[in-house]
Amino acid sequence: MTSSDTEIDVDTTPERGVADLRGYWSRATDSPTGEMAEQPRKTRPGKFTPPTFSKILDLEISGMEGHPLVLEVNVKGTPLPQVQWFREGAPIQNNPAFTVDQTGEVCTLVIAEAYPEDSGNYTATAANFYGSQSCQAIVTVKGQKELAGKDDPGYIPPPPASNGPAVLPDTPLPPPPANVQPTSGLMDDLPPPPPEEERKGPDAAVRAQQTRVTDEYHDRLRNPPPAQQEASATGMLKVQEKKAAYVKQSTPVARAARTQARDREDLRGVAEKNYRPNFVQVPEETNAKEGGLVRLDCKVTGLPSPDLVWIREGSPLRQDSNHKMIVRENGVHSLLISQCKASDAGDYTCVATNKAGQAEFTVTLNILVEAQAVAPTWVQKLKNTTVKEGEHVRIFCTAAGDPVPYAIWKKDGIGLTDKSGYRLGTDGQGTFFLEVDHASKADATWYTCSAHNQAGSIMCTGKIVVQSPWESQKPQQTKIKTPKRYANLPVDMRASHQTKTAMMNESGEDL
Numbered sequence: 001m002t003s004s005d006t007e008i009d010v011d012t013t014p015e016r017g018v019a020d021l022r023g024y025w026s027r028a029t030d031s032p033t034g035e036m037a038e039q040p041r042k043t044r045p046g047k048f049t050p051p052t053f054s055k056i057l058d059l060e061i062s063g064m065e066g067h068p069l070v071l072e073v074n075v076k077g078t079p080l081p082q083v084q085w086f087r088e089g090a091p092i093q094n095n096p097a098f099t100v101d102q103t104g105e106v107c108t109l110v111i112a113e114a115y116p117e118d119s120g121n122y123t124a125t126a127a128n129f130y131g132s133q134s135c136q137a138i139v140t141v142k143g144q145k146e147l148a149g150k151d152d153p154g155y156i157p158p159p160p161a162s163n164g165p166a167v168l169p170d171t172p173l174p175p176p177p178a179n180v181q182p183t184s185g186l187m188d189d190l191p192p193p194p195p196e197e198e199r200k201g202p203d204a205a206v207r208a209q210q211t212r213v214t215d216e217y218h219d220r221l222r223n224p225p226p227a228q229q230e231a232s233a234t235g236m237l238k239v240q241e242k243k244a245a246y247v248k249q250s251t252p253v254a255r256a257a258r259t260q261a262r263d264r265e266d267l268r269g270v271a272e273k274n275y276r277p278n279f280v281q282v283p284e285e286t287n288a289k290e291g292g293l294v295r296l297d298c299k300v301t302g303l304p305s306p307d308l309v310w311i312r313e314g315s316p317l318r319q320d321s322n323h324k325m326i327v328r329e330n331g332v333h334s335l336l337i338s339q340c341k342a343s344d345a346g347d348y349t350c351v352a353t354n355k356a357g358q359a360e361f362t363v364t365l366n367i368l369v370e371a372q373a374v375a376p377t378w379v380q381k382l383k384n385t386t387v388k389e390g391e392h393v394r395i396f397c398t399a400a401g402d403p404v405p406y407a408i409w410k411k412d413g414i415g416l417t418d419k420s421g422y423r424l425g426t427d428g429q430g431t432f433f434l435e436v437d438h439a440s441k442a443d444a445t446w447y448t449c450s451a452h453n454q455a456g457s458i459m460c461t462g463k464i465v466v467q468s469p470w471e472s473q474k475p476q477q478t479k480i481k482t483p484k485r486y487a488n489l490p491v492d493m494r495a496s497h498q499t500k501t502a503m504m505n506e507s508g509e510d511l
Helices: 014-022 203-222 226-249 252-271 469-473 491-507
Strands: 028-030 036-038 049-055 060-064 069-078 082-087 098-103 106-111 120-128 131-142 275-281 286-289 294-303 307-312 323-327 332-337 346-354 357-368 374-380 385-388 393-402 406-411 423-426 431-436 446-453 456-467
Touching: 049 120, 060 069, 069 082, 069 120, 069 131, 082 098, 106 120, 275 346, 286 294, 294 346, 294 357, 332 346, 374 446, 374 456, 385 393, 393 446, 393 456, 406 423, 406 431, 431 446
Parallel strands: 049 131, 060 131, 275 357, 286 357, 385 456
Antiparallel strands: 028 036, 049 069, 069 106, 082 120, 098 106, 120 131, 275 294, 294 332, 307 346, 323 332, 346 357, 374 393, 393 431, 406 446, 423 431, 446 456
């Protein structure tokens, strides 16, 4: 039978794991005769030592349910041994629940969140080509409400102190079965172990003492006094019962039930505490315009949460289209009045009440009523003004209204300002004027003054006439009034004579 036809048994026992770690069997190849032949391995000069633990596991390790649990050992040896962890004989691999790490001589097994079902016998096995060493611990994960201490019947004291770390004796390795193909270990590339003489040295006495102390300790545990045996049996029985109870309580349904029970207890404990209301934020006296929006904010504390009522003139306020009572996410209560009226003015009282008592505050709301606006009207309009060229000219008008209107001046439809060469002004009582220090022909035109306020506007116009000096010195022509010739004639005859006279004047004839 060739190696390709050989069946391989997969074993998960610690012994098989040790064999893999040590590389007890080398890789085999098919020989010409059909038998398994060992491959030649390289040798490495130097001193080699088997594995030893400088820090071992405690015999018993306790953990709390839901908390992380760390198992740690320190190992020495040349070459540096590799550590494999086992639980109840089954190897432990890295997964979200168990994390295996080896950094130099420090090897750890971390249980991220321990539960009672994780309890059991844990073994750490260190191995290289020159030997193997194991240490064990009984891990017990207790519930959150259970206390661990020396008073427990199943409590076992720690091993006595010694000059060196107490370790378990080397585990003898059986020869490989004939029908099993050797598997490759983690140390295939390492040289074979040195002869027995080379492994003996000064450390042999230390190892012998460690082995003797460990054997004595285990003998004492295997054959305790009768009283201790009875107490230990009773304690182990209780431990088994508790473990069974923990396993039953560790189901998802049981965990959810415990969580709900704790929440109910917490809520019941909180509900028993009552605190009277207390206002931590209150509004101040508020002034608002008629028709505007008003918001009165307050914040109150208390347990249980208080109920708030707004009162005005002895009557509770009701929500309607203009009055709203809201509560924001930050706990601020607000009274909103969307369109204030004069009737909304007054004192508002807010009362907060719960089982422990009540608290209140009062705030005053003032509504500012604006006077009714009156549109402008002319008291005196602009007048046409005639001045001589170069003289000072002033035109003005007066308007009445509430509030007092303001004026806008225009010249030929174009707005005027003080920077336009004109002096514009008002007396603040509705009289507006325009002045020109030296009138010129360019100032002779039409001017418009419009009066405005929020209720309306009005407008009036006036003209400035500028005369030249020679126009002002020209003598006035005197008209001579002649008596009417036909004043005494009847109306019908007067019309005929007037027509005849006009015709004669046109022809040049004398009357």
